[in-house]
Structure formats: structure tokens, C-alpha cells
Amino acid sequence: MEIEIPIKKWSGKIRAVTIGTEKNGITIGGEDTLPFHHFEGSIPNKPIIAFEVQDIYPSDWLDVVKEPYGEYLKNPIEWAKAAVVKYNADMVCLNLLSTHPDRENRSADEAAELVKNIISEIDVPLIIKGPGSSEKQNQVLNKCGEAGAGKRCIIASAVEDNYKTITAACQAYGHIVVAETPIDVNLAKQLNILISDMNFPPGRIIIDPLTGGLGYGLEYTYSVMERIRLQALGGDAMLQMPFICFVGQEVWRVKEVKVDESVEPLWGDMKKRGICWEAATAITLLLSGADILVMRHPEAINIVRKSVGRLMEK
Amino acid sequence: MALTGLEVFKLLPNTNCRECGFATCLAFAMRLAAKKIEAEECPYLSEEAKEILGASAVPPIRLVEIKSGDKSVKIGEELVMFRHEKKFFHQTAFSVCIDDSEDEREITEKLEKIKKINFERAGEILKLDLIAVKDTSGDKQKFCKTINLIKNFIDLPLILFSENPEIVTVGLEEIPDDKPLIYSANNENWEKMTELAKKYNASLAITAEDGLKGLSELSERIKNKGFENIVLNPKCRSLTEILTNYTLIRRLSLENNYRNLGYPIILYLENEDNFINSAVGICKYASIVVFNDVNDWEYLPLLTLRQNIFSDPQKPLQVEPGIYKVGEPDESSPVFVTTNFSLTYFIVSTEIEGAGFSGHLIITDAEGLSVLSAWSAGKFSGEIVGKFVINSGIENNISHRNIIIPGYVAVISGELEDSLPGWNVYVGPQEASDIPSYLKEVWSKEN
The missing domain is CATH 3.20.20.20 (Dihydropteroate synthase-like)
Known part of the structure; x- marks a missing residue:
């Protein structure tokens, strides 16, 4: 007796978004089915992993994560180059942490200079991540957007209370905007509508659903992504955007990756445990639809990259 | 496969005879679909309906x-x-x-x-x-x-x-x-x-x-x-x-x-x-x-x-209410209070520790709700929090009388001061991610 395989065809499709220039462009999204459901739909583009690079020495990073980058960490340009040359990064995420008023409060001009230099030194597409603090976020992302004009970078992030300046900058300089909302289907949709209402093309929006790390809310992100994706495939045009998940920053600050095995012998080798923590978080998010994962540890990235390859086999 | 109320309704005689104890067949169908009653309570079910309803009662994946x-x-x-x-x-x-x-x-x-x-x-x-x-x-x-x-x-x-x-x-x-x-x-x-x-x-x-x-x-x-x-x-x-x-x-x-x-x-x-x-x-x-x-x-x-x-998405994971040590607190370490929604607890404790501070974290019984939900449900009022703090016995562990509350419930600070005589209430940041800068910029300067 043959089994009739129940195939689901959806009316909706995730928008394909190309990041980068004609020379180095990478396309994500474009799928018309649930994550890795090759048996019933088309998934033209694989999920991409971006290496997180900070604009300042990451003194608060664990040695475990700093060790693979060594001396390169002292110079963000060298760091970005190492990610690309040494670890074959497909994409780099420049985190402009030092511009935050509570940190070094570096100027928007300084950040823009760095963006310009990084773009000229590496040949992979770039994600530019602002400091988050509202006023400064606008200044920094506007200047950096200008510095990267025409390079089709991803600019992170616009939020509901603060999206206009950032969207306008992405509009003016030809970038892609990240729309960040706190783990909620309706808020995600609403922000996409607000941004689109500024005549910004929906095909240049990426959703940041807000990532909870493993053990720290991962299941909330997982389910909200599943719900957004189901609604998008069901035909909701204002949710048919790819997802970006900032994994590394959530994973590498939790207790379970920081405590040494001499304190918790049953937890096992701290370094390997941390790598597993980041990889497990990333894999779970891939299964709920992540299109871009921003990560830190090269070994975790390697594990996830290999898994993406296996999940993309038809 | 579980049937919906309307699917069950279509199988019923639709006579509204009331012999099952319900006013209408629709009401009966809704209860049956919710598995609150047995199909046999309807005396006029057709054989076909019995069979379908019987099959729907068998779980689709066996235990x-x-x-x-x-x-x-x-x-x-x-x-x-x-x-x-x-x-x-x-x-x-x-x-x-x-x-x-x-x-x-x-x-x-x-x-x-x-x-x-x-x-x-x-x-x-x-x-x-x-x-x-x-x-x-x-x-x-x-x-x-x-x-x-x-x-x-x-x-x-x-x-x-x-x-x-x-x-x-x-x-x-x-x-x-x-x-x-x-x-x-x-x-x-x-x-x-x-x-x-x-x-x-x-x-x-x-x-x-x-x-x-x-x-x-x-x-x-x-x-x-x-x-x-x-x-x-x-x-x-x-x-x-x-x-x-x-x-x-x-x-x-x-x-x-x-x-x-x-x-x-x-x-x-x-x-x-x-x-x-x-x-x-x-x-x-x-x-x-x-x-x-x-x-x-x-x-x-x-x-x-x-x-x-496998956690229940409808039921937030809770932690036991009580006093939790974050890091290695002593009698001068700050006191924080928040709800027993486990995610709230995890994030707050991680941020305090991540900032290089130790502290006493008081977790109230808010039925696993997050701060704002608990406050709007009346489970995180100044009076409730105040009583909980006194009953927790924290006063024996600390030399000061300062307590930091979540920024989202700044409105309870007055009421909390009334129910905690001799205490100073500090309004902390709204988001846990701002705790480190709050501790460094505000708390450390005043304490």
C-alpha cells in the first residue's frame, strides 16, 4: 500500500534579499516553504552566518572566545580580515559598541571612518550594528550608512520608537534595514508596516525577532519565529521578510558558558560547552527559520556551517 | 484526530431534545469536542456518528x-x-x-x-x-x-x-x-x-x-x-x-x-x-x-x-519565590526585587553577575508573570511586595535598607515605601540589559 505523502503548498513566499554589491552579493530568503522542507517546496538560498566584530577590544569577552582571534582583536580591521581570510566568513557584522554614551562615546564620524576602512579591506557584505542608545543610534547609523553608500549593507536596527531616521538613511544610501521587535508577531508586523509606509521597499527589510539564548528564552524566539513564518507563508505580505538572529551576544554572557569545570565538574569542559551552547542555539533558530545568524566562536560557526550544508542537501 | 465543536455538531441529530442535559445540540457538541463529556450521553447518536466520534477519541499518536x-x-x-x-x-x-x-x-x-x-x-x-x-x-x-x-x-x-x-x-x-x-x-x-x-x-x-x-x-x-x-x-x-x-x-x-x-x-x-x-x-x-x-x-x-x-508556552516557567544569592553577596550588597517568571529571574541575575556585582535578589510570588503583567494583574503591588520583603527575612542579612525595583513599576515606589518603613526605594532600569550601567552609574555613586 502506497502512502499518499501530504504535501503543503503555501500561497506566500519569503522575499529574497541581496546583501552586498554586484561583485560580492549574497542572497538570502526566497523560500516558499518551512525551513528545510525540500520535499514540498523550494529553498533557493542557504542561511548565512556572519562573524561578529567589535569596533573596540572586547575586554568583556571570555578568553574562550577571544583566543581564536588572538592579536587581531586589537584592531577591528585586522579582526574583520581575520574572520574573512582565516575563518572564511561569508559576512561580517561590525558592532559599533564603543559609540554608546555609556561606553567610550566615540563619535559617529569615527565610526563612519571605520566602516569606510573595513569596506575597503574586506570583500564580503557587511552588517553595521549601532550602539542601541536612541539618539546616538541615529547619528551613528546615519553617518555609517553614508560611509557605506551603495554597498547594500544591512543596518541594525530600527525599533518602533526609533525607526524613521534609520529607515531614511537606508533609503538614501541603498541599504537594508533590520526591524527589531520584542518577540511578538503583531509588533513585528506593525513595524514592517510603519517602515514600508515611508515608501521603503519591503524587499529591503529583515526581521530581528529578538533572540533569547539557550536556557534564556530561546523557546520564545523559536515559537514566535515559527508563528511569523507560518503567517508569512499563509500570505501575510508584511511578514514575508527573512530573519536575522544575533546569537553570539546572547549566548556568551550566560552562567552556563562562564563557569569553569573546576566549579561545576558535571558540566564538562567549559570551552567545548560554550561552543555547544552557541551551536545549539543557532541550530534551533535555523529550524524555526533564521536566514542570518550573527555568531562569535569560529568553532561553533564551523559546526553550524556544516549543519547548514547537511540541512540543505535535498 | 480531534474534531472541532462544529464538526461534532454536524454528527448530532440537531433536535435540541435536551435529554443530554444541555439546552442545544451545539452546546453539547462544544462540551464533547472539549472532551468534558462522553458521546454516550446523547441517546440519539447514529451508528456512523458513534464510530467517527469513537475514532476521534483515540489519540492520533499512541502513548x-x-x-x-x-x-x-x-x-x-x-x-x-x-x-x-x-x-x-x-x-x-x-x-x-x-x-x-x-x-x-x-x-x-x-x-x-x-x-x-x-x-x-x-x-x-x-x-x-x-x-x-x-x-x-x-x-x-x-x-x-x-x-x-x-x-x-x-x-x-x-x-x-x-x-x-x-x-x-x-x-x-x-x-x-x-x-x-x-x-x-x-x-x-x-x-x-x-x-x-x-x-x-x-x-x-x-x-x-x-x-x-x-x-x-x-x-x-x-x-x-x-x-x-x-x-x-x-x-x-x-x-x-x-x-x-x-x-x-x-x-x-x-x-x-x-x-x-x-x-x-x-x-x-x-x-x-x-x-x-x-x-x-x-x-x-x-x-x-x-x-x-x-x-x-x-x-x-x-x-x-x-x-x-517542551516547556508549556501557555504557562510560564516559574522559580520558587524567596531570596536568591547572585554571586557572593554580603551585608552591604544591593537588594533587588522582581517576579518569579523564570526568564525574568534568569535575565536579571545574569545581568547583575555580568556587571561584576553581587546582590540579594528577592523573587516574589507573582504566579510566574513578568513584571508588567504581574503589576497589572495586581500581583506586584507596593503592598504585596512590601509584605513579601519583610517576611523574607532579608533584614537580618543586610546592614542597609535600600531596595531596587524594576523601572516598569516605578508607580509602586510610594506605596512600597509606606509598607516598608525605614527603607529607601530605588527605581531601577526598565530593561534588565540596562542593569549593569545602572549599577555602575547610579547605584555605586549613591551607595
Whole structure:
């Protein structure tokens, strides 16, 4: 007796978004089915992993994560180059942490200079991540957007209370905007509508659903992504955007990756445990639809990259 | 497959006779669909309706129980494809495989490790559930000896890992009071295996080549022999195939009411890519994962992932109310108060520690709600928080009388000061992520 395989065809499709220039462009999204459901739909583009690079020495990073980058960490340009040359990064995420008023409060001009230099030194597409603090976020992302004009970078992030300046900058300089909302289907949709209402093309929006790390809310992100994706495939045009998940920053600050095995012998080798923590978080998010994962540890990235390859086999 | 109220309604006579005790057939249908009453309470059901309703009462995925003494592992009886639709009911059971060709010392070492795996997290104990005994030696005596070694050491239900009915027989005889899982029956040995499983009250995993079709045909043959405690082992050659087959099995049983595959799934991980494959299995419908070997550092992430995925999306995980130490607080360390929503607790404590501070974290009983929800539900008012702080006994542990409240409930600060005479209430940041800068910029300067 043959089994009739129940195939689901959806009316909706995730928008394909190309990041980068004609020379180095990478396309994500474009799928018309649930994550890795090759048996019933088309998934033209694989999920991409971006290496997180900070604009300042990451003194608060664990040695475990700093060790693979060594001396390169002292110079963000060298760091970005190492990610690309040494670890074959497909994409780099420049985190402009030092511009935050509570940190070094570096100027928007300084950040823009760095963006310009990084773009000229590496040949992979770039994600530019602002400091988050509202006023400064606008200044920094506007200047950096200008510095990267025409390079089709991803600019992170616009939020509901603060999206206009950032969207306008992405509009003016030809970038892609990240729309960040706190783990909620309706808020995600609403922000996409607000941004689109500024005549910004929906095909240049990426959703940041807000990532909870493993053990720290991962299941909330997982389910909200599943719900957004189901609604998008069901035909909701204002949710048919790819997802970006900032994994590394959530994973590498939790207790379970920081405590040494001499304190918790049953937890096992701290370094390997941390790598597993980041990889497990990333894999779970891939299964709920992540299109871009921003990560830190090269070994975790390697594990996830290999898994993406296996999940993309038809 | 569960029917909706309206689907049930269409099967009823629609006479509104009230003999069932309800005013209308529709009201009866709604209660029946919610499984609050039995179909028999309607005296006028047609035979056809009885049959449909009867079938809908059988769970689409069978519940299978694997037991040893009072230790019981239940798997199956799942109702949804996605956890947000309701929840995933029975979490993936973790099993480690013990090979009977290994010597006693190696086995004991392995068992000692298994026994130690026991993590407390968010009010739950995370541990392994099953042990599989594999018949690599091909020697009945060795198989029995290994079973006894395990049973003397640790009380967990067993998986008898063998395709040889003779070996399975002697294994079952060693543990006549248990309900183990036999792994596994195939197209050659299934008749003998089915008899054994029946005789010894065991459950039976089945393996077949030829994908879902082969599996479905084998399960039907076994079911026709009157045995139904079946677990499916779909042979998969790649990670994509695991994801595809497991998804299709769940979909066929839930959405197409396809009975032959309405059983839980077992995933055996031989060696390579264990970690990733098991993570995929946890998220995507594996009811049992059997590891040949697990590295120490992989247990905590995998058990935590399982806890995350199988938590109830409608019911926030709670932590016990009380005073929690963050870092190594002393009498001058700051005091924080927040609700017992476990995510709130985790994030707040992580931020305090991440900022390099120690503190006393008071967790009130807010029924697992987050700060704003608890406040709007009247469970985090100044009075309630004040009473809780006094009753907590924190005053004996600290030399100061300063307390930091979440920024979202700044409005309760006045009321809180009234119910905490002699205390100063500090309004902290709204978001936990701003705690580090708050502690450095505000708190440290004033204290």
C-alpha cells in the first residue's frame, strides 16, 4: 500500500534579499516553504552566518572566545580580515559598541571612518550594528550608512520608537534595514508596516525577532519565529521578510558558558560547552527559520556551517 | 484526530431534545469536542456518528510507556505540529547505550557518569531517562550479565538493543517485572519479536527499509497480531531525511489520521554528528534519542534545549519565590526585587553577575508573570511586595535598607515605601540589559 505523502503548498513566499554589491552579493530568503522542507517546496538560498566584530577590544569577552582571534582583536580591521581570510566568513557584522554614551562615546564620524576602512579591506557584505542608545543610534547609523553608500549593507536596527531616521538613511544610501521587535508577531508586523509606509521597499527589510539564548528564552524566539513564518507563508505580505538572529551576544554572557569545570565538574569542559551552547542555539533558530545568524566562536560557526550544508542537501 | 465543536455538531441529530442535559445540540457538541463529556450521553447518536466520534477519541499518536519499578517514561500522545499551538506533551527521552562487549570496569564507569547527570534548572531536575543494552557480543550470558550489572547500579527503564529474538528472550527473562522497549523488530524477526513483546508486556521498536512505506506495512502487520505498543525507527541516511521523515510521520498521524504511523519515534545516534542530530531530534519530533556516547560537556546544553522546547508556552516557567544569592553577596550588597517568571529571574541575575556585582535578589510570588503583567494583574503591588520583603527575612542579612525595583513599576515606589518603613526605594532600569550601567552609574555613586 502506497502512502499518499501530504504535501503543503503555501500561497506566500519569503522575499529574497541581496546583501552586498554586484561583485560580492549574497542572497538570502526566497523560500516558499518551512525551513528545510525540500520535499514540498523550494529553498533557493542557504542561511548565512556572519562573524561578529567589535569596533573596540572586547575586554568583556571570555578568553574562550577571544583566543581564536588572538592579536587581531586589537584592531577591528585586522579582526574583520581575520574572520574573512582565516575563518572564511561569508559576512561580517561590525558592532559599533564603543559609540554608546555609556561606553567610550566615540563619535559617529569615527565610526563612519571605520566602516569606510573595513569596506575597503574586506570583500564580503557587511552588517553595521549601532550602539542601541536612541539618539546616538541615529547619528551613528546615519553617518555609517553614508560611509557605506551603495554597498547594500544591512543596518541594525530600527525599533518602533526609533525607526524613521534609520529607515531614511537606508533609503538614501541603498541599504537594508533590520526591524527589531520584542518577540511578538503583531509588533513585528506593525513595524514592517510603519517602515514600508515611508515608501521603503519591503524587499529591503529583515526581521530581528529578538533572540533569547539557550536556557534564556530561546523557546520564545523559536515559537514566535515559527508563528511569523507560518503567517508569512499563509500570505501575510508584511511578514514575508527573512530573519536575522544575533546569537553570539546572547549566548556568551550566560552562567552556563562562564563557569569553569573546576566549579561545576558535571558540566564538562567549559570551552567545548560554550561552543555547544552557541551551536545549539543557532541550530534551533535555523529550524524555526533564521536566514542570518550573527555568531562569535569560529568553532561553533564551523559546526553550524556544516549543519547548514547537511540541512540543505535535498 | 480531534474534531472541532462544529464538526461534532454536524454528527448530532440537531433536535435540541435536551435529554443530554444541555439546552442545544451545539452546546453539547462544544462540551464533547472539549472532551468534558462522553458521546454516550446523547441517546440519539447514529451508528456512523458513534464510530467517527469513537475514532476521534483515540489519540492520533499512541502513548507508549517504558517502565522499571516506579520509574516510568511516557512518550507519544502528541497533538500538535508546533509547540505554540498547544504544547509538546512528552519530552524526548534521553538514553545512553551500554555495549555488552565492554568489560565490567568500563561499563561501571559509564554507569557512574550516567547516575551523576542530574542538573537542577528553573525548578526542574534534568537527567537521563533510559539505558539501552546492546548485544554486540552476541553472547546470551554476557547480555544478561550486563543487564544485571545495570539493574544493580541504577534504576532506569531499559531498551533491549538486539535483533536476535533469542537474546531478547533471555534479556526479558532477567527483568520480568519491567516493561522495557525492544529495539528492534524488522521484516525477518517481527513475528517472534511481537510474541515476545506481548508475553513480557514490553513495547516494540520497528525498523524497516523502504522508508515510511516499509515502516507502515510492518506496523500494520504487527497491529493485526493484536499488538500496538509500537515505536517507529525510520531509517534515515541524512539530516534532511530525519527532518523530512519525522515531520511527515507527525503530519500523517495528526492531520491525515493515518493510523499505521501514529506512534512515537526513536532516533539512534551511532557516532558522528550526535550533538547536532539530537538537537534536531529534540525540536522535530523524536520521542527517544539513544546516544552511543555523549561527551560530558554536551549534556547540559542538550538537556536545557529539551527543557526549553517542551516547556508549556501557555504557562510560564516559574522559580520558587524567596531570596536568591547572585554571586557572593554580603551585608552591604544591593537588594533587588522582581517576579518569579523564570526568564525574568534568569535575565536579571545574569545581568547583575555580568556587571561584576553581587546582590540579594528577592523573587516574589507573582504566579510566574513578568513584571508588567504581574503589576497589572495586581500581583506586584507596593503592598504585596512590601509584605513579601519583610517576611523574607532579608533584614537580618543586610546592614542597609535600600531596595531596587524594576523601572516598569516605578508607580509602586510610594506605596512600597509606606509598607516598608525605614527603607529607601530605588527605581531601577526598565530593561534588565540596562542593569549593569545602572549599577555602575547610579547605584555605586549613591551607595
